[in-house]
Amino acid sequence: xxxxxxxxxxxxxxxxxxxxTYCNSSTTLxxxxxxxxxxxxxxxxxxxxxxxxxxxxxxxxxxxFGEAKKNSSLHITATQTTDVGTYFCxxxxxxxxxxxxxxxxxxxxxxP
Amino acid sequence: DGGIxxxxxxxxxxxxQNVTLSCEQNLNHDAMYWYRQDPGQGLRLIYYSQIVNDFQxxxxxxxxxxxxxxxxxxxxxxxxxxxxxxxxYLCASSMDRGASGANVLTFGAGSRLTVL
Numbered sequence: 733x734x735x736x737x738x739x740x741x742x743x744x745x746x747x748x749x750x751x752x753t754y755c756n757s758s759t760t761l762x763x764x765x766x767x768x769x770x771x772x773x774x775x776x777x778x779x780x781x782x783x784x785x786x787x788x789x790x791x792x793x794x795x796x797f798g799e800a801k802k803n804s805s806l807h808i809t810a811t812q813t814t815d816v817g818t819y820f821c822x823x824x825x826x827x828x829x830x831x832x833x834x835x836x837x838x839x840x841x842x843x844p
Numbered sequence: 845d846g847g848i849x850x851x852x853x854x855x856x857x858x859x860x861q862n863v864t865l866s867c868e869q870n871l872n873h874d875a876m877y878w879y880r881q882d883p884g885q886g887l888r889l890i891y892y893s894q895i896v897n898d899f900q901x902x903x904x905x906x907x908x909x910x911x912x913x914x915x916x917x918x919x920x921x922x923x924x925x926x927x928x929x930x931x932x933y934l935c936a937s938s939m940d941r942g943a944s945g946a947n948v949l950t951f952g953a954g955s956r957l958t959v960l
Contacts, residue, residue: 736886765949774951775934830877830892830947831892831902834888836884836886
């Protein structure tokens with residue numbers, strides 16, 4: 733079945749450093765979503781990418797969707813302590829709008 | 845404020861007992877979902893419901909049951925048949941985007957179940 737792999741599993745950075753997490757799917761995705769979960773919290777939707785090669789920015793966050801629509805990345809510029817949390821990517825499975833396959837997430841910790 | 849309310853936030857139960865987790869939304873979303881999250885793991889889909897009185901099994905439905913009698917409510921029962929029930933349970937809802945793409949999920953705050 734479809735698998736969504738995320739790397740790295742953990743990333744610790746000094747405040748001000750950049751951070752990137754990568755998401756790779758075993759199958760072509762119609763779209764990909766990114767969520768953030770703060771420690772002790774619940775996942776919160778960040779963004780959805782639909783088009784091949786799409787790049788979207790949200791302040792210091794840059795999201796990319798690969799040309800083949802099988803991989804994606806999230807890059808944070810100049811991390812802040814408020815960026816701490818686990819970042820998940822998720823893609824629809826089997827043509828269903830209701831079944832999302834989530835990656836295992838990348839836990840980002842930031843040293844002030 | 846619109847949102848999803850899950851209760852209880854924390855729950856302790858003895859082995860062999862069934863437990864029901866509540867999920868209510870006032871977002872007027874058609875679809876609702878239950879996910880399970882274990883430490884260091886992604887989210888795994890237990891059940892989902894596209895409309896009232898209809899629901900579908902997800903990837904790990906064994907040992908769980910749901911009902912969808914009202915649009916706003918989607919309770920999850922963790923039965924004694926579930927071998928490893930201790931986990932963080934997340935309820936979510938979404939507006940049906942049809943052909944526009946996968947539905948974007950709004951999550952509740954979660955219920956943490958510990959079976960002693």
